[in-house]
């Protein structure tokens with residue numbers, strides 16, 4: 268492992284903003300996360316690939332552990348186990364290479380396995396818990412290891428019980444998935460089906476499904492760009508909110524949303540929400556925000572309004588201010604409570 272002091276965290280996050288870590292331990296192949304945590308100075312902050320966080324400009328005290336390495340093992344009978352630091356998309360590719368179905372719709376989601384469990388990732392109709400059997404959890408208060416079946420992890424829409432403030436001492440060490448030798452469900456998402464048609468591909472093989480999903484994500488601006496100059500994002504910034512019938516009407520009636528109630532609700536079910544959730548992108552449009560709207564170094568993506576971008580020199584506080592403005596405007600104009608999907612790390 269590498270143990271370094273005073274490390275700028277911005278470049279270690281996909282939003283490229285925020286301050287320094289007082290100490291940073293970067294795991295290397297063969298390191299054991301539980302042992303590293305046992306020996307690290309407190310307070311502790313475990314980070315994966317930094318694709319779903321905004322780090323405070325004030326930086327982080329104590330120790331940041333950067334968990335970006337890990338094994339992926341085939342266990343037989345369709346089971347596959349991955350360490351928390353393994354890259355999610357490498358796990359998906361390993362499954363596909365071994366003709367195992369179940370993870371293919373999550374192709375191209377950036378980040379690590381640990382955060383995928385803690386945050387309950389989902390895409391194109393597949394949720395992480397659909398294939399998960401159990402996760403090994405470290406209790407950093409007493410060093411004990413617990414094996415939690417998925418039912419104990421309290422998965423909800425883009426969430427798990429590990430994100431509750433009282434569970435901040437619980438860290439995912441590894442996860443075991445059960446996959447299948449045949450397809451477990453059809454591709455339903457309209458934009459992906461349209462992509463399949465345009466590519467002339469049937470979504471009936473693992474290889475084709477991966478190609479279709481990656482191309483659909485590319486078009487939606489949902490493939491992480493490796494750029495040194497920006498713009499940078501953390502993906503969709505807000506969760507699709509739960510709304511009542513009256514709010515749905517306000518969103519549908521807005522000319523920019525340009526969609527029917529049925530289509531709106533169907534899209535949300537496919538996105539992993541229930542029928543009472545609406546697209547947060549539609550909510551932003553209905554509240555008067557527009558694609559490409561810019562506040563100095565912070566912009567709403569020109570095509571995908573839900574992706575808040577750092578144009579190059581934004582501080583975390585600049586991004587945070589825009590987030591707060593959006594939340595308060597949406598509440599004031601539509602009466603809807605928007606919740607960020609991106610996690611704020613440190614003091615804001």
Ligand SMILES: Cc1cc2nc3c(=O)[nH]c(=O)nc-3n(C[C@H](O)[C@H](O)[C@H](O)COP(=O)(O)OP(=O)(O)OC[C@H]3O[C@@H](n4cnc5c(N)ncnc54)[C@H](O)[C@@H]3O)c2cc1C
Nearest residue numbers: 315316317318319377378379381382385388389439501502
């Ligand atoms: C371009 C883009 C597209 C995206 N598309 C999707 C999508 O389609 N679907 C989706 O669900 N998400 C999507 N995301 C969000 C992101 O990919 C996921 O949230 C991902 O799981 C984050 O992984 P990470 O390793 O980068 O986590 P980080 O950003 O490093 O951390 C996120 C949180 O997880 C915690 N954490 C990290 N490791 C552990 C661990 N071992 N145990 C407990 N907690 C831990 C951290 O403390 C932090 O609170 C997208 C992001 C981007 C930038």
